[in-house]
Amino acid sequence: MSTLVECPVCGRITTEQAVSLHLDFGCSSAPTASTSQSAAAPLPPVASSSSGPPKTTRTPAEKKRKAAPPTAVRDAPSTSSPAARSAAPPSSKKPRTSTASFLEAAKPLPELVRPRALEDFVGQEHLLGKGALLRALIEEDRLGSCLFWGPPGTGKTTIARVIAKTTSSIFKELSATNATTAQLREVFVEAENVLKITGRKTLLFIDEIQRFNKAQQDAFLPVVEAGTISLVASTTENPSFRVNTALLSRCRVFVLNKLSADDIFRILVRALRLLHEQKTGENLPEAPGPVVKSEPDAGAAPLPDDPDAASAAAAAAAAAAPSAVDATAPSTDPSDADVSLPGPPPAGTSAAHSADPVFAHTGALDPPLLRFLASAADGDARVALSSLELALSATRKGADGGIDREELKRGLRKAHMQYDRSGxxxxxxxxxxxxxxxxxxxxxxxxxxxxxxxxxxxxxxxxxxxxxxxxxxxxxxxxxxxxxxxxxxxxxxxxxxxxxxxxxxxxxxxxxxxxxxVRCYNAYNAAKALVKRGEQYPIPLHIRNAPTGLMKQLGYGREYRYEPGFAHPVHQTFLPPELAGTTFLQDDDSIEGKTVDEAALREWEWRAQRGKRWEGRDELEKKVRELEEKAAAAGKAPRAGATGLDAEDGAV
Structure with a gap:
């Protein structure tokens, strides 16, 4: 006898056998029964005979098409007719606006708004921008084996999912946090069989590959070397230390940078747009694109009039970027803004997104609050989206009827900091x-x-x-x-x-x-280097200890001069004769072995001295000339980086 059950999603009555098919079709198909059926007489049992042919299993559709329904059910009005809908009592249970899967409904916001195409990806312009290498390889489906290295929440897994949708290879995904060696072998064997039969390669994505031990990482070597699979892996830790050198040499490494506050702000705005479209079905108009202007910085100090100094300063500034930041110049990076933002957006970057039409439907979630969430996330898009989800579901109200902004800020201010004590x-x-x-x-x-x-x-x-x-x-x-x-x-x-x-x-x-x-530091390093690379010469006899008569007869301690016993200075040698004249300690003001960089000196005069000439220039030039004369008298060529003041290449 078929048992009637209630659909957990839409509340409709269907048979127990057909509920799975009903859910698979999004509650829009598969045989269902009205609520009145539950009160009707049960379906007559199917007669069976031990001597007859075995009973065949029929699908729910066949049962509905071939089996004659009971009279009570046949006479009951259809729930789809207007009369039945008006006569039926109102349902106390509201249908859930959900997809066909509970797993889909349980996904957090970062997973729901994960980009499905390169056009939706935000950030990492050096890899996925127009004309970038990685973008070209993905679009042409010629990626090969590669490794994505970057902080959490920068898009490593998202890029892998995009690759899965664009590649013609068979895509498989495993996580090193729970995958076993046996599972890897199964994937390798299956990939080899598929390649033999169909000619299609398998692209295997391994998340957090640094969690695999050395033996597990070595298992990839033969299949990657043979081209059976293309390995795409991600890691948050330095692959130079956590990935085997042999495997690392077979992969192209792509470095993902921490997202800027403006990138995260754009991600949050995109999430709000997607949520609004899913909830209302309304497609909002696109926001105006950001206007990027290239204007001179009004607050920057003017370059010196000296052309050489100006060119030197420009060259030094170019060499310092992007690792060095001038503390005197105003920052244009939104990530440098104070986390207590709610002021106006940084010029030229977030202004267009602040005017996005979605903000007309978000209430208290205005652009200043979103910029605060973007700054507090510290470059992690996943953390920012989780914070946005918390703000959307917050139930505590302030005096104005909106979200208690200060309470939200206290809970999220630097709650996340990307810092690894061992990484x-x-x-x-x-x-x-x-x-x-x-x-x-x-x-x-x-x-x-x-x-x-x-x-x-x-x-x-x-x-x-x-x-x-x-x-x-x-x-x-x-x-x-x-x-x-x-x-x-x-x-x-x-x-x-x-x-x-x-x-x-x-x-x-x-x-x-x-x-x-660094006089002592350099002197000891020089002595240490000499000991490591040079011969260990015998210690002179006159400074050896002579505790026995035999040792005194052998000359130990002979002719040693006890200097505190003399009323005047005395001379004696302490180094082995082979090292006579060796000097490790240099005077602090000595320039021997040091570099004199004219460009660096002019940059320092410009930035620290406001263009004023360094008072030690004359003394420096004098020492350089003396060192050159000394080298010329000894018939030696000047050491690179130690002799001569050259304004063009900065060598001493």
Missing amino acids: DAHYDTISALHKSVRGSDANAALYYLARMLEGGDDPLYVARRLVRMAAEDVGLANPQALPQALAAYQATQLIGMPECDCILAQVVVMLAESPKS
């Missing part, structure tokens, strides 16, 4: 801190210190590195730097975070503002 962010930031201290930029050093501490890094690790900076970079120029750094390390051990932050900040500023001397 590239850790090492890149401590490198930036060390180099800022070495370059005497206390402001930059404090900034990188705050990024490490607020990102949850170990304060004792930072304190240990400050001890190293005190000896390596400050050295003898400020002998009190090392004791202060050691005191800061001990204080950090005693009180920990967050109280130790000002202690570390004090030492960072002290080290940055101290004069620098």
Whole structure:
């Protein structure tokens, strides 16, 4: 007997056998029964005979077409007729506006608005912009094996899904977080069989490939080498350290950058448009495109009148981009804006998107609030979309009847920070801190210190590195730097975070503002290099210890002069005769082995001295001439980077 059940999506009554087919067709087809059927007499059982032929299974459509329905059911009015609809009692259960799958309805907003085509992708213009290499390879279906490396929420998986829709190869997707070696072998065998039979290759996407161990990564080598599969992998960690070198050499690496605040703002606006279109079916008009203007910066300092200085400064600025940022020039990057935005959008970037027609239907979700969400996401589009979903579903109301904006901001302000205590962010930031201290930029050093501490890094690790900076970079120029750094390390051990932050900040500023001397550091490195590459010469007998009579007879300690016992200076040698005259320590003001870069010096005079000539120029030029004369007298060619002041190539 067929059992009548209620559809969990639309509430219609159908048979238990047909409910799956009914759901597969989006609640628009498959045999259904009216509510009145549930109260009618049950269907008569099908007669069966043990001697007759075996009963064949018929589809629900065949049953409806061939089986004679009971009288009660046949006489009942159709629920699709106007009379039946008017007579039927109103349903207390509202139909759900959902797709045919509960999994689809359960997807979060970042998954629902994931781009399906390259035209919808936002950001990564260096890879997917017009004429970019990756875009051309995807459109021509000639991608091959590649690896996407970038921070979370930058579009690695989205690019892979776009590739799946455009490639003619068979696409398969696995995650290294739960895939096993057995599953990989199954995919490899299937890919080989498909290639033999149909000639189609298999494109395998592995998410978070760094989670695979060495043996699992090695399993890809033969199939990638043979061309059985094309591997597309993604990783958030440096592949140089987490992916086998052999596998890395067989893949082209594409680096994805962290998204800017303007990119994330555009993603949020696109999400709002999609949600509005799904809810109302209304296609909103496109927003006007952004107007990008190329205008001189009114706030920038004018170039010096000297043409050489101007060209040198321009060359230095070009060489510094994009890794160096001029702190004196105003920033045009929206990501540099204060996270408390609600002011006007950055000029020329988000203005057009702020005027998007969708904002006429979003209520309290206005452009300033969306720009705040974009800044608080710290370059992660997934975090921004999750924050937008939270804002859309917020039920707490403020005094004006809208979303309590301040409460939302407190909950989302820097709730997410892309910082990995054991990954590239850790090492890149401590490198930036060390180099800022070495370059005497206390402001930059404090900034990188705050990024490490607020990102949850170990304060004792930072304190240990400050001890190293005190000896390596400050050295003898400020002998009190090392004791202060050691005191800061001990204080950090005693009180920990967050109280130790000002202690570390004090030492960072002290080290940055101290004069620098690498005299001991360079001298020890020179001695260490000589020991490693040179012969280990015997220690002179006169400075060897002679605790026994035999050793004294052999000459140990003979002719050693105990200098405190003399009333005047005495001379004696301590190095082996083969190393006589070797010098490791150089005077702080010596330029030997150092570079004199005329372009860099002029840039410093322009930026730091406001074009004023450096007072040490005359002394520097004198030392350069003396070094050249010394080299010429010895019959040696000047060392590259150590002799001669050349205004064109900057070599000393």
